Amino acid sequence: MIDHTALLALPPYGLAAEQKQAFLTSELAALCTHHAQHCAPYAAMLAATGTQPNALTAVAQVPPLPVRLFKEYALSSVPPEALHKTMTSSGTTGQQVSRIFLDVETATLQSKVLAKTMESILGGARLPMIILDTAAVIKNRSMFSARGAGILGFSMFGRDKFYAMDEAMQLDIDGLKTFLAKHEGEPIFLFGFTYMVWQHFVQALLRQGVTLSIPQGTLLHGGGWKKLAAEAVSHDVFRDTLQKVCGVPRILDYYGMVEQTGTIYVECEHGHLHTPVWADVLIRRAKDFSLAAVGETGLIEVVSVLPRSYPGHALLTEDEGRLLGEDDCPCGRKGKYFEVLGRVQRAEVRGCSDTYEQHR
Amino acid sequence: MSSIDDATARDTHTPESDTPTTQNAVAGAGTVAQPLPELAEPDTGSTSDLPLHGYCGLADPRQAAAAPALTPFHPMVTAFLTDVSAALLRDPRAKAYPDVTTFAFFCRRANLTQLASPYAQGQGRLGRGLAFHIAPSNVPMNFAYSLAAALLAGNASVVKASSHAFEQVRITCEAMRLQLAGAHKALTPYVNVITYPRERQDVTEVFSRLCDVRIIWGGDETIRRVREAPLPPRAVDMAFADRWSLLLCDAAYVAAMDAPSLATMAQGFYNDTYLFDQNACTTPRLVYWLGAGETLLAAQKRFWDAVHAYASPRYPVEPVTAVDKRVALYRAALTLPGAKLLPMPDNLAVRISLDALTLPVLDFRCAGGCFLEYAAQTLDPLTPLLTARTQTISALGVSPQAVYDLLLATGVRGVDRVTAVGHTMDFSLVWDGYDLIQTLSRRITLS
Structure with missing residues (x-):
């Protein structure tokens, strides 16, 4: 993984697609390896998708974890004694909240x-x-x-x-x-x-x-x-x-979300949300998780090189969005820019089980 | 125990059988939940002190407790159901709802006669009295089968239908109401369909106190809550809890199936699963393959190619379902031995292979087309899963008789039904291991 000084020296909106993707791919591959070594559940999840961290050649090949998993499982890549703080998502009473485990290094990076x-x-x-x-x-x-x-x-x-x-x-x-x-x-x-x-x-x-x-x-x-x-x-x-x-x-x-604190996508003066150099957004088609074209609605995946203490470097959200372009926003910022369309709707489910209680 | 927050039901599912049979009786299709009408506007007038919406039956359904019990398959009851059946089959609105049509076919005189034949020797039986039914909220027509079974056994019924205002419930109850207002007036005390908000435990308590048998359909939480309402000392509870089901496939058989039978199988499997979002108790969650090697691989490919081809134009993959299935994959990775995603062209059917079958497999459920797969040369590895949680085994290329014999020989706690593919939802008067006619009636001995 890249050292902090080099990471922080990157211009927030200065890398064009090719450079940025090369940077992200190598960082994410390193993070996959790191988390697979230090977080057994993550290793099991990678194995279930047949992913070999050292064979990754593109950001899109990293299998994103659904954000919801952080509500169900304690996913940490640091020993308990190295924990600095645990972040939780806000949730109404009775709802499960995400638990995000931070050590000093990741908290500082954030x-x-x-x-x-x-x-x-x-x-x-x-x-x-x-x-x-x-x-x-x-x-x-x-x-x-x-x-x-x-x-x-x-x-x-x-x-x-x-x-x-x-x-x-x-x-x-x-x-x-x-x-x-x-x-x-x-x-x-x-x-x-x-x-x-x-x-x-x-x-x-x-x-x-x-x-x-x-x-x-x-x-x-x-x-x-x-x-x-x-x-x-x-x-x-x-x-x-x-x-x-x-x-x-x-x-x-x-x-932005608590599961990737430190990474925020801020609107520019043209109303477009921009991906900074440390992060990326991938829009995936629900049908097969392939990448959507510019302008096509899909599920938002957020990618960040910051999470080192928990395997949150590639997350599949339950938000829908659209990619608006890459490197060519009139504001001059490099990187992808996009819009968020909102949370996906849960449809009526049919069947004998009249409660949806197993939706853990 | 919240159910569904937003009631935007999908109506994209088309019924997949040309001639209605009793299939798909247990779950509804193409359901559109609508806002519940104001409880202040009952169809039949409501009691002043209970917050009820009455669909049909007595103005005060509590009076149903006074109705005399009938003998099973009483002519008044079969005549009533036959006329309701005819009315529904004539109703052009019902045609949009295959689950209503299926119920109408279930109530045809010929079918009722056939259903009655095993009980022809059952002299000296009477219904238990008043049956109080809690129907599941997401299966529109379940209430009607529960009601019909109780009527056929000789009981008066108060049925709490889903508090979603399903059109199927309206259409069916309107047909019943018209019959009760005409030739079948005498049956009015026996046919009460109501609904009320599920949080009104006080109403549940009122009917629980009055009934002789209580029939609860629903999840564990619903059953627990309803059971908090006391029953009279002699009354009995029948609970149809959440169950877990699987499909058993013989690899050599599937590998040798011709194209038309594969297509028919795929339609049947679709009806068992996708037609009701893979959310019914009867829906297979595990595909257990008997076989190995090249034959197994060939069989799996043929099976899933056929299912994919059939389901693809009929079942859209909703974004939230796609995420759910990915969550399910990772849950499996964390809880089940050797869970691995198997290749499929898209997210329509998510297949997860396992190295071994352990008890947590029975906790695995994910709606919308998510399947565990396991292969072995014998049925032995299946034994740990045949607990009380397991309900239906559907079989493809495996003799149902052989499965049946295995169950009897091993004395397992679970598995109440063995069916062919495509028939997991067929309603029958024997359900979840209960003979409904016998359980809902009592025998009077004379010596």
């Missing part, structure tokens, strides 16, 4: 790569930061939920951090106004989860008839559109309403 990616968006300096959430979610640090971890992770790129909501998720409008007055004329970084931003920031401002002015703001938001889609809030409505209530000019969605 932070550093995230920093490199963010630097290309926000610039090198730390900006005054508004977190559109409550500080309560990060107070209990024994369990890193995805929400808390996301806030903590992105907090590294801000200074003078202000949590905009109280424990009851009520928007602190006076506090916000004070903060904005204090940082008038400065670029401001705002971060939040898409649904929280809509529900507890936009709606609160609308309800109270308050308009803020954040003319040099950059809002980064992620976490998915599932709930907003259910409320029929489109990307355009989200963006337009936000700009109306707070005048934030730059609104960037990102795609």
Whole structure:
């Protein structure tokens, strides 16, 4: 595997297809070998697909593990004494959550790569930061939920951090106004989860008839559109309403998941999600898992060279998406760019078993 | 025990038999679940104090407990079922639902006469009284078979149909209601079909207190929950739990099959599996091959080529199912000996070969076309799997009689049915090892 310095020296969006694929292929082959040696369940899974790690010649040949497996099995490539922390996905009560095992090395890589990616968006300096959430979610640090971890992770790129909501998720409008007055004329970084931003920031401002002015703001938001889609809030409505209530000019969605923390796919000014050099997205046809053509809808596979303490380097998500192009986005970034269409739907299942309880 | 969150049922499955038989009786096809109508608008009026939607029967189905028991295959019952059958076969709406048509064929007079013949000597029997049925939520027509069996045994019934508002249930109950309103009015107390939200345990308790026999179809969790509702001291429970089934194939036989019989086999196998998303208890999850070497390889190739050719135009691979099957493969890799993905052109049928058969094999289930495969020269390695969990063995090129003899000789706890390929879902009055007519009736002795 490539050493950290070389890895971090790579330009986030600077490698064109051929170079990038060569880099990813060799890294992923090395990761497959590494995890097969250190994680017996992973070795069994590779064997079940007949994959020989040393014979891999393309990223697409790495069999992706369904993300759901991390909810069912403890998949770790480090001995328990080397564990630094365990991340869990957020889930509603009763749902199983993913458990992701991190040692110091992988956790460090995640932070550093995230920093490199963010630097290309926000610039090198730390900006005054508004977190559109409550500080309560990060107070209990024994369990890193995805929400808390996301806030903590992105907090590294801000200074003078202000949590905009109280424990009851009520928007602190006076506090916000004070903060904005204090940082008038400065670029401001705002971060939040898409649904929280809509529900507890936009709606609160609308309800109270308050308009803020954040003319040099950059809002980064992620976490998915599932709930907003259910409320029929489109990307355009989200963006337009936000700009109306707070005048934030730059609104960037990102795609990422706790199973590959540190790897995020951020929207460019053309609304395309971009793959940074350390990661890739493959769109696979459900019919046979072959690669979909540009523009064709399929299942999203996410690939990242960061996971060394757990076998999460190639993951099959339950999200559908479309590849929009590679190396040719008008924004100038190299690498693939894509869009996410949402979670796949579970169809009605017929049969005697009237519960779906074995869907573990 | 949530069932399905989004009720976007697929209706892409076409029935695969030209002449309806009793096949596919246990699960429904082409089902479209619709939002449940408001409970405040019952078809037959509802009791003021129970949150019921009544499909047919008494305004207050609790009064069914007072109906006198009948003798098995009572002429009133067979006449009623015959007329319901005729009405359904005339109903143009029913044609869209092969499971409704199949039920109508099951209730034809000729079939009822045939069903009655083994019981012709059964003098001195009476129904137990009131049968309370909990039908499974995802199999629209199951309620109708459960009801018919209880009626034929001489019982009045209160059937809780699926709380999904299936069109098949509406059509069938409308036919029953019209017959009850006409020539068969006297049977009204015997034919109560209702539904209520599954979380209304209080309603389950009301009918459990009144019934003489309770028939529960469903998963282990449903059965556990229903059983929390006490029964009267003399009443009995019949539980049709989740079961596990397999297919037994003789490699030499399959290798020698001609093309037309292969195609017929593929259609039968499709009906056993894909037609109901491989989710019925009767559906094969393991293909056990008797054979080895070149013959085995040739047989497997012919079998799966034929199944793929038949299923491919009929069964779309949904993205979520493709992921489910990949998850199943890895689960198998982690829990079953020597699990290996076998080559197939696409994700329609996911085949996983095993080196040995161990008990965790019985925990393996994945809907939508995911099959374990194992090969041996004898049936001996199968023995550990013949537990109470195992229900149906379908056979291809293996004499069902030989399997039957093996079961009797080894005294296994499981396997209640041995069928030919394509017939795993045929409903019969002997189900899950119960003779429904005998179990749902009692014998009065005279000395």
